[in-house]
Amino acid sequence: MTTPQISTRFTELVGVQYPIVQTGMGWVSGPGLTAATANAGGLGIIASATMTFNELEAAVKKTKSLTDKPFGVNIRADATDAKERIDLLIRENVKVASFALAPKKDLIAKLKDNGVVVIPSIGAAKHAVKVASWGADAVIVQGGEGGGHTGGVATTLLLPSVIDALGDGGIPVVAAGGFFDGRGLAAALSYGAEGIAMGTRFLLTSDSAVPDSVKQEYLARGLQDTTVSRKVDGMPHRVLNTELVDALEKSSYAKGLAAAAKNATEFKAMTGMKWSTLVRDGLAMKKASDRTWQQIIMAGNTPMLLKAGLVEGNTKAGVLASGQVVGMIDDLPSCSELIERIMTQAAERIDAMSRLRG
Numbered sequence: 001m002t003t004p005q006i007s008t009r010f011t012e013l014v015g016v017q018y019p020i021v022q023t024g025m026g027w028v029s030g031p032g033l034t035a036a037t038a039n040a041g042g043l044g045i046i047a048s049a050t051m052t053f054n055e056l057e058a059a060v061k062k063t064k065s066l067t068d069k070p071f072g073v074n075i076r077a078d079a080t081d082a083k084e085r086i087d088l089l090i091r092e093n094v095k096v097a098s099f100a101l102a103p104k105k106d107l108i109a110k111l112k113d114n115g116v117v118v119i120p121s122i123g124a125a126k127h128a129v130k131v132a133s134w135g136a137d138a139v140i141v142q143g144g145e146g147g148g149h150t151g152g153v154a155t156t157l158l159l160p161s162v163i164d165a166l167g168d169g170g171i172p173v174v175a176a177g178g179f180f181d182g183r184g185l186a187a188a189l190s191y192g193a194e195g196i197a198m199g200t201r202f203l204l205t206s207d208s209a210v211p212d213s214v215k216q217e218y219l220a221r222g223l224q225d226t227t228v229s230r231k232v233d234g235m236p237h238r239v240l241n242t243e244l245v246d247a248l249e250k251s252s253y254a255k256g257l258a259a260a261a262k263n264a265t266e267f268k269a270m271t272g273m274k275w276s277t278l279v280r281d282g283l284a285m286k287k288a289s290d291r292t293w294q295q296i297i298m299a300g301n302t303p304m305l306l307k308a309g310l311v312e313g314n315t316k317a318g319v320l321a322s323g324q325v326v327g328m329i330d331d332l333p334s335c336s337e338l339i340e341r342i343m344t345q346a347a348e349r350i351d352a353m354s355r356l357r358g
Helices: 009-014 031-039 053-066 082-091 105-113 125-133 155-166 182-191 212-219 243-250 253-271 275-288 293-298 301-310 324-328 335-355
Strands: 020-022 043-047 071-075 096-099 117-122 139-142 173-176 196-198 226-229 237-240
Touching (some): 020 031, 020 335, 031 053, 031 071, 043 053, 043 096, 053 071, 053 082, 071 082, 082 105, 105 117, 117 125, 125 155, 155 173, 182 196, 226 243
Parallel strands (some): 020 043, 071 096, 096 117, 117 139, 139 173
Antiparallel strands (some): 226 237
């Protein structure tokens, strides 16, 4: 059976077959998953925030050895070595640079001048307008249903507000937060989006390197089994309900900071970073966002808690980022099977809607 084709401005922009993005998830989106998504016709994105520069360079080269299709890399715009990482993307001819925090105009211009497509993730219409004025090529819009760092506005309201703010002929918008099947893709397209991005759904594939025991933990969960916690790193973070998360939610301010300091020390040892680099990263993060110093310190929690859960499989000592969509997922298809299923179902829904006009 031939997989239905749906072309949008987004697929043309990044050179992929289908309007489906696998988001950059720390400790999850490595070369294997990224290449599998790319080979299946979607846009896979390597998550680099938990990688050293050398690890990122190795990951890019490994991905290129596994696929000849376009893929992307997610970069922290406030990282002290962001410029070096951008140079790496340019040197290795990576197609897409995605960002959680939008890069400044000069970095966007440098990427675009060298043929790299720039796609920031945003959580408000005003931010979409700003990055568009700076030269961003497209945006990913994540609603509150999404996993990891998230906002409080549902995708069904955030998405149209962004599309309206950008106006006719605005840059392409990719919708994220709550998507897992072809019905969601059809719905996003009907709103005016030009594709969908998914994290949890790609985490729960056979191509994902997350331990099988952890995947089963996800599959056993329902729609009510996630929490938006500020005790992980001081920012709203949607995660699976676990004993650890419950304990974090009940923990005191002082205990939370002590745990964050311990985790920051472990992260420093794991990556080989100098204390001066950690301090510079903290200052850059403070300058680039409206985070408090408490939130900056607590940011040390995130990589280590996620690593314990998603890499080491220790759900009692780790945190499992998850979208609410986890309650709608009950299988572990390959990326190829998943994308084919989504495209087939989306085409069926679009055809069914067209018949409503008689």
